Amino acid sequence: MTVPSKTDHVDVLIVGAGPAGLMMAAWMATCGIKTRIVDKRGTKIFNGQADGLQCRTLEILDSFGIAERAWKEANHMLEICFWNPDETGAIRRSGRIPDTIPGVSRFQQVVLHQGRIERFFLDYIESKSPIRVERGVLPTKLEFDESLAEDSDAYPITVNLRHLSEEEATPKQASTAANGSCVQDGLFRSNLAADDTAELLRTSELNAKANTEEVVKAKYVLGADGAHSWVRKELGFSLVGDSTDYIWGVLDIVPITDFPDIRSRCAIHSANSGSVMVIPRENKLVRLYIQMTTTEKIGDGGSRADRSKITPETILASAQKILAPYKLSYRKLDWWTAYQIGQRVGTNFSAKERIFLAGDAVHTHSPKAGQGMNISMQDAYNLGWKVSSVIKGLSNRSILKSYERERSGIAHALIQFDHKFSRLFSGRPAKDVMDEEGISLEEFKDAFEKGNLFASGTAVDYEASKIVAKSPEATNGANGVSAPASLEGSKTTPAVTSTQSLASNVKVGMRIPSTKILNQSDARPWHLQERLPSNGTWRILLFVGDVSISEQKQKMETLCKSLSGSNSFLKRFTPSGARYDSVFEVLTVHAAKRTDVSVLDFPEVLRPYDELDGWDYNTIFVDGESYHEGHGQIYETFGIDPKVGCAIVLRPDQYVSYVGPLEDYETVDKFFSDFMIPQN
């Protein structure tokens, strides 16, 4: 081991290059933040692992321009079929529901394995920045000078990094996504994509640096290093919760079967042999989650059951029993594992808002609902823009407190969901209506339907804070679950109050819904969310209403006079020399007839002029009928009266900060003045 030879200074150090770490790196790449990202493993993963993609996750991937790759490669899972014992005890199909609730998003839940998502992020990060994942790099020491936490110029965190040899950096690929405990697995790599081969070859480059050590000083650190998080342990934080006795086997196979619904998601409860969940995947694969025990444990281990006796053969045998009289076999096995459900949440998500934890480092749960990778990425999606904004000197550090509150709320909601879902799924089906201990089909189906809204990711509802100007009477917290009382200290309150009724379906604290609008200048239809890419800017959405009515036009002009004033928040908080839309982007959606107005009829602040490019033709939209794709009816969908209108403030992550009267400039100014830093 050599003595550390150099000290590097970075704004952000990310530990762990799984979905959460890569999402953070994607934000940093987008916002131009000096960042390093390290992972102790020598390569990314290529098969197995988490594979469900929520609607909301696809919306987020789309905001970075990478959803279409996922959408194209993924298996689209449209339908859930329920199979239950009939009166003779044989399984039969008892119902079908859509896998995604129609209308909640322009995307539907799809299935694609984690390694591909990582590939899309790696390509994105490479295209946007010099940031590259450094593999085979192990952090060995972490020091945090808390006294410097509030000093913007300081690098209060010091981390030692050791470069591993190829051998050290190549652990056997193993199932750690669920809760960090694995037995063994196959590694067939039938899923290996052409664009991943370069990655495999690169591992041989590791040895050049092997056994060197260096010191990195960072302003911020993210621990996205999984269920066994080193960062979490260094901070002395822990995961709190239980593991159950249920043991599940997982097979990723190309099935040969006469079971008719093998390409649908299926929840199969046998009378006496346990349950199977079928998840059809890409490349003809099907994932089977197979219940290996009902109440007893296998082997004679302690409180954690002994899973070493489980093999693909024993898992298949269990599946065959559950699926009988249908036949099931395979010739291709891509991956397999066995796990025990553990449900735990981190005690803390942050140390002084300088070191953060995300993903499996702060929540573990069962994989069957396909939530893990999604919630992990969404943790980092919530955090990235906040950290960037503070590092760039645009916002003060007070906004960072919202990370822990918002995401610990979600983590607790997730565990509640998972707890209920797992119990239902692992339980014995009711024999008849008199069987009170068994789980009735109705109870199960009902829970599934409710669960689907949670599982879509679109129901997340952040509580009031400096950056969520929720009315006091609004319900708080994600899906009704708030951050735990132990985190009370990080609670903040908004400087202003929204008028939610002006846009009754655009809930403050939730992500903005989406429907189609037309570009005024060229009649092209866009989904509103497509105009909200994740680039770090706040959006002021002006629903100016029907501007052919003179009152509406007057309100718009009054507002625009303030907006274009030399002391408006648009100018005060935008660095001089920066482009007019680099901190705030003003987007207008009107409700007049498109052919009655032109872009040039709108005040210039709504369609700014650039010396080289002329007027901006991409900021004025209309609620109108498209030539080929129908009518989005955004005013009706959003619950906005075209004769009243409203102003909406969106965070850079598409969550709604504020809804208020169109003409009320002052409140919006006050909202931003509470946490943004005047420039110049």
Next chain:
Amino acid sequence: MTVPSKTDHVDVLIVGAGPAGLMMAAWMATCGIKTRIVDKRGTKIFNGQADGLQCRTLEILDSFGIAERAWKEANHMLEICFWNPDETGAIRRSGRIPDTIPGVSRFQQVVLHQGRIERFFLDYIESKSPIRVERGVLPTKLEFDESLAEDSDAYPITVNLRHLSEEEATPKQASTAANGSCVQDGLFRSNLAADDTAELLRTSELNAKANTEEVVKAKYVLGADGAHSWVRKELGFSLVGDSTDYIWGVLDIVPITDFPDIRSRCAIHSANSGSVMVIPRENKLVRLYIQMTTTEKIGDGGSRADRSKITPETILASAQKILAPYKLSYRKLDWWTAYQIGQRVGTNFSAKERIFLAGDAVHTHSPKAGQGMNISMQDAYNLGWKVSSVIKGLSNRSILKSYERERSGIAHALIQFDHKFSRLFSGRPAKDVMDEEGISLEEFKDAFEKGNLFASGTAVDYEASKIVAKSPEATNGANGVSAPASLEGSKTTPAVTSTQSLASNVKVGMRIPSTKILNQSDARPWHLQERLPSNGTWRILLFVGDVSISEQKQKMETLCKSLSGSNSFLKRFTPSGARYDSVFEVLTVHAAKRTDVSVLDFPEVLRPYDELDGWDYNTIFVDGESYHEGHGQIYETFGIDPKVGCAIVLRPDQYVSYVGPLEDYETVDKFFSDFMIPQN
């Protein structure tokens, strides 16, 4: 110059790597044909040039998996605005129509410059095959031993190739797309995309091989080498037609203007200063086609006007006069040119069906309607699968005659369209209804609307031939235009007759329309065309109707008995050892309720079994309501009675060969037996 040192043997040699040549190479890459493609220029082009993409072209690009890249990068041009002089002589907007007729395709016409399309093809070809474009390679000698034309094993064509130096291979980028004549141009490369930079660097590799010469012996040659085609001249064929006196200037600029419709396609006729066509493009660019003369010529040249006096400044000045009182200027000029409209068609498209011509080598016309690149690619799209099929020994050479007949018909239709369109566009607007020499707004708008159907590319209607089993009474030829009488010798007749009435909207000779269907096994909606990728296979589309009716089920089973027989055409014409769907793919669309049946209810020949993969879950579809994307109503849309059904045969290029009764196996067998070669 060195003496040719080696002789290479290839199945296909393609001369020219523009859109037509690359389309041909894409087919060869897909079908695994030994191919070389050479181009005398050192790099592909990066700006200027053709830029309109028809609906049909996008459908074809999608069949190779590359439409989404074009769709994402392109500007979507939704609307055409007409501007004409009002009673005071000032221009004003007189009408709006959709740029693409709603409903003709799942795509709409978009705008993206040729260099990007070439990039997508290059990436596709690289991903599928070892074929690489060889740049800076000039053919110098062509010999064709016609006596070997009908010998399948022969290489009747000998071509000498000379490798150029970097200097020789770098002509000034110039506008040759229109009709091969250019003046000069700018070259600002503001459009240069990140994925094109490697291409630029590679030119320096040319010098290693410079001035060497080699001999290539080929079974087939395609001349896709532009308006000045060397291949055409070597064959002694010519282009026949006229050029007009109209001179047009073209500016690709980022406009600074108060003209309100600058982001729509506009046809602007001024009272006395000529016309402008506005084509909004990607990256804020707008292309302006500006009429420089009305009847007089500029300069004192002969029958071809002297364009050397034209500069960007003179073109802009003309545009400013036409657009007055609106203002127009620019700070960014991407490219410019001036051209005179020439309208010519090749006398021959083929020499003995061994050497073929495609693209500008056989048709030139005005660029304004955005047709050139499309028709060129579609030439090669028509040819590629036929040549592959013959080279692989699946079809006999008789099918190759259809190339010349089908594509010369299209070329003549194109020239007729262009002639009419250009006259209207260059003509003087009528002053009032009494002004018989002027062109009335109504006449113009009407022509535009009719032209839009042609311009969509979906109206192409191939005449009866061995591979188009059209009923004798059906109208013949593309848009009603047949191949000229001089090509009568290449006419062939089908062995069977279709029953068009069984699918009244699926016209034999036209590309199959598309609407959504659901996969029976997983309820996923697909556009029918998405299930018809260009991979060289023929498709048998079985509209088996409502199989819950026993008569329909009986018809299906009768047919399937023949299809699965050991002597069925599926088996006779498929090489032994090849996959069951490598020559014919059988796709079934039923009209029963999806939840009433399962994939396993259909005869096995419709969902074949594979030892490793089990049953095929991607061949049975249903006409049903999707969970999230509506109902395609394919039976109604196609004019098929669910109580009758039908069988449809599709060529590998998605054109309809045959429509007949579902239960009539014999006619389909006879159709294929007429030109396919028994294997084994």
